[in-house]
Amino acid sequence: MNSTDQDNMADAIWACNTLEKASSILSSRRPLRLQNFVSGNFHTPSASSSSPDIGYIDSYEPKTGKLLARVPCTQPDGVETAIRAAQDAFPAWSKTPRSERSRYLRRVSELLQEHRELFAVWESIDQGKTLARARVEVDRAIANFAYFSTYILHEQTAARTVDGVALTYEHRSPAGVFALISPWNMPLYLLTWKIAPCLAFGCTAVAKPSEVTSISAFLLAALFQKAGLPSGVINIIFGDGPTTGAALVASALVNGVSFTGGTQTGIAIRRSTASHIYKHMSLELGGKNPTLVFADAMAEDKRERTVSLAATAAFENQGEICLCGSRIYVEKAVYSDFVLEFTEHVRKTWVVEVNVGAVVSRQHYDKIRGYLKLADQEGVKFNLGGVPPELSDHDDASGYWIIPTVLTEAPSDSALVREEIFGPVVTISPFEDENDAVRLANDSDYGLAAIVVTADGGRMRRVSERLETGLVWVNSWLVRELGTPFGGVKNSGVGREGGEYSRDVFTVVKTVHLPSF
Incomplete structure (x- = not known):
């Protein structure tokens, strides 16, 4: 598929805000072909000497069993390219005033609201859920960006005195580049639950949705483009866990991992990052x-x-x-x-x-x-x-x-x-x-x-x-x-996210001591 065909396909998807319209395009354009979003633009991952065949993953429509999309399986070289894009964007983004970061997040929330039905339609098709359930989850995604856009404008910190000696206060800095990996059960909602606070607190990211449900992430990347987010601040790449996800979390350039998914994958992440003590880790795993x-x-x-x-x-x-x-x-x-x-x-x-x-x-x-x-x-x-x-x-x-x-x-x-x-x-x-x-x-x-x-x-x-x-x-x-803490105990994971708990994940706290003399 050449770039013109790809652009036409993307435009056609964006016109499908009803199940009937989506069914019409799928009858003539199946399968959809997704692209990575890196440095503010869409790219088809290219082969290299170490990865001569990027490979594609076939994703099927749950309600019909028919082939729905071909998802690129990004190889380690492509993963590293996305990480470096996030790394290059971090210095400027981390220093961007909170009020400006807030405006970007609010704009994303507004765009999601404008395209609420389109996202719900494709989430329903891609994941198998009912359209009513999909609408609920799109609303929660909208709320994620809206909430963190205002939260960062009203943060508090702590100050203490050592009587007659010093004033101490806590200062928080963005932690760096994050790997954000989300599952297939609530694709848009859980992906935005990670992206919104990550960007709000001044970090940059490479996000990887599940290869089983990638369409809403592909659409979300276009919203980031429409919102004018600076190049490299958020990058979305596609692929499976063993190839793409493993390379992402293991990279020494990644400062933290926020993962939602199965317990066995969480164990694998802990093992692969054991030598990177500095990495912030939030793992929301299984439940019974x-x-x-x-x-x-x-x-x-x-x-x-x-x-x-x-x-x-x-x-x-x-x-x-x-x-x-x-x-x-x-x-x-x-x-x-x-x-x-x-x-x-x-x-x-x-x-x-x-x-x-x-x-x-x-x-x-x-x-x-x-x-x-x-x-x-x-x-x-x-x-x-x-x-x-x-x-x-x-x-x-x-x-x-x-x-x-x-x-x-x-x-x-x-x-x-x-x-x-x-x-x-x-x-x-x-x-x-x-x-x-x-x-x-x-x-x-x-x-x-x-x-x-x-x-x-x-x-x-x-x-x-x-x-x-x-x-x-x-x-x-x-x-x-x-704002309440979300997370589990035992084999259900480590870490908490939500409000100030998300701030703990995405920032580094230091104590500054100022002398009294």
Whole structure:
């Protein structure tokens, strides 16, 4: 494809702000070909003597199984070029006044708002989520840039006195060049959650979205161009983890890594950066989150809300949210009633192709199917759903659809209870009392989030403070104020982001001592 064809394709994509328009262009221009965004311009990565074949990754549309896009797999030479662009841009950007950085971020937020529906359409097509869910995530991306555009205008610092000797104060400097790596489940939202504070606090970056869902990042790069961001401040490159991501995080020129994704990849990042002690590290990894339902939450005037909350937390975005409550524990006195009402609610409310989208890829479909085959082999009870059909190469084009699945009687040591399935699958188990609920919730290698459903005010605090998680929602789920710390414990990661916690990630603090004489 020559540059004119590429420009025409990009223009055509930008005209597609409805599913109908997008379907029309895809019928004639499939697959889309993406380009890296480096030094303020789009480039097709070029081959070199050390990388004679850059290679492309085929990305498929989850709802149809059809080839959607060809994504460049950027080789180490191309990664280094992007890093050096960010490094060259850092001195000027780090000294740019906060008010000016704020204006850039605010402009990006405004452009996203102007093109809200276009981003939602392509996010829905690329990831498999419903259009309604995609709109929610675009709104959150808009909020990310808006929030950090104002946050940096109202920062505070600390000053202390050593009586009669010195005045000391804390000074923060941008940390440098960052590698920003985001996952496929909420592509735009989680990418902007990293880019917005990184740029706000004066750092430059090379961002790598998931190779499975790259289109919204490609569109976002064009918004950065429209907003007039200086060359090299933000660079977006495409590729897989072993080739592109590994080269990015391992570079000695990268001063920090913000990563959201799987625990095994987080472990690999820690290993590859072990000799770079100076690197700032924020790793938001997997979760196997418990929802604790106490008997008082199933009182006549509360049970409908309780069941709805637990189902939403389990099946929103096809269960492809790291914060989903995929282990439900219910007090034994109301366990049977809950299972019956929950199953019926899910059957009626969470419907494939209505508010349940397709899972993201054939590979992920096969992974979830493997867990459900295990459930069948272990004799676990399917209250709803079943083992989805095996897809052959011929029927792959039907898309990657899995019916919401409700499992009971799973052994506590089963992989179904202990491992992150990351799909529309939930297990329900009983507990005896408050202590037993906390024990079961904490019996996990993960510790990202938990949900507590109860009418008892004292229990809300007692249980929440004993749970080994980074976040707890009481009688609610997925509500966040962007200044609060986000992150997990145990194998769910290290570091926190949000407001001043993002400032800790992207800045270096030093203490300045001024003498009193």
